[in-house]
Amino acid sequence: MLHNILLLFVGLLSLEHVSFAEVPSSQIVNITETREYAERMQNFTRTNSERLEKLRNRSIRAARSCKELRDRYDEREDGVYYLTTGNGMLYQTYCDMTTAGGGWTLVASVHENSIYGRCTVGDRWSSQQGNNADLPDGDGNWSNRNTFGTVESATSDDFKNPGYYDITAEDMSVWHIPNNLPLEFWNMEAAAVLRYHTGNRFLRLYGGNLFQLFKQYPVRYNVGSCGDRGPAIPIVYDHGDKESTRMLYGPSSRREFEPGFITFRAINYERAAMAICSGVKPTVGYNTEHYCIGGGGYFHPDQCGDFPSFDYDRLGREQGWSASREMTEAAVLLFYR
Helix, strand or coil, X not given: CHHHHHHHHHHHHHXXXXXXXHCCHXXXXXXXXXXXXXXXXXXXXXXXXXXXXXXXXXXXXXXXXXXXXXHHHCCCXXXXXXXXXXCCCEEEEEEECCHHHCCXXXXXXXXXCCCCCCCCCCCCCCCCCCCCCCCXXXXXXXXXXXXXXXXXXXXXXXXXXXXXXXXXXXXXXXXXXXXXXXXXXXXXXXXXXXXXXXXXXXXXXXXXXXXXXXXXXXXXXXXXXXXXXXXXXXXXXXXXXXXXXXXXXXXXXXXXXXXXXXXXXXECCCCCEEEEECCEEECCCCCHHHCCECCXXXXXXXXXXXXXXXXXXXXXXXXXXCCCHHHHCEEEEEEEC
16 A cells, blocks of 8 residues: 555656646646545555554563553553562553542453353353352452453453552442444443442552452352442432433342442342442342342353353343343443552
8 A cells, every 4th residue: 555655656656747738637636635535545545553652662661550550651542551469570451530539540440252251251250160069269350360361352251460469549430331332432432231330448448459459358158148248439420310320220130239338248139149239229129130240150040251240130221130232232341449
């Protein structure tokens, strides 16, 4: 392509010495179009190079979190940045530099690759080893240092980067983004199913991140009774509200929870533990498999998976215990600040 463009420029230079009166009108149109095309290609190449140079420059800035990038280097643009762990490991992630003052670091995403799979390949936040009571922790990724996935595929596959356990944070932000949505559109508010954050610095009470929190509240089968859940933290909505959150889950589920919270390590009637109840706090019931995500290695046979039993009545919105299609077909992005 570049060779062809160079030939076109050579032709244009030679045409500068030719009178347009000597050239047929059809050729004059072609010459004009060729010049416009060449100019567009030149501008595109320049813009793309500038963008790549900006991304390259981000790789030489040493910071442990997006908040540090904002505070130290005054970065204000949403997008992909490089961060460094305490041991010097360099990795890429997404920074939300605009919501509620910015400085939010994407550390993980929970994506249900097959709602009909039951703790099979891809269920990294519950178990990829089948529904097995002899493996009560499942894959154990809520409280280990395993990492997987890439930031650009965080809405089409599970994702966990070193920031999950390396960053010491105070608050969390959660985005529910439709599956397979390209990264460059994540920050469009209209694209989100639900977005919220905490504002009371609760993570300081639990070691500064989810890695430490789930050490205190293990996501493990038979770790306790259905009343032994972890903390429930009030949230501030960035997209959505309490009523829209309620409607994202099934009619039967709505009788069991209060919206306006994020809850950790909820246990159901069958003693299965789920990691996060997004946007809600269980109150009068414990069928949490229908509105909480992640889990240990064993559930009731029809419940195992990263979105354990969001499809219980199969039909989606307004059907019994099933979560809405919007919630079921969205990745849950977890941020720290």
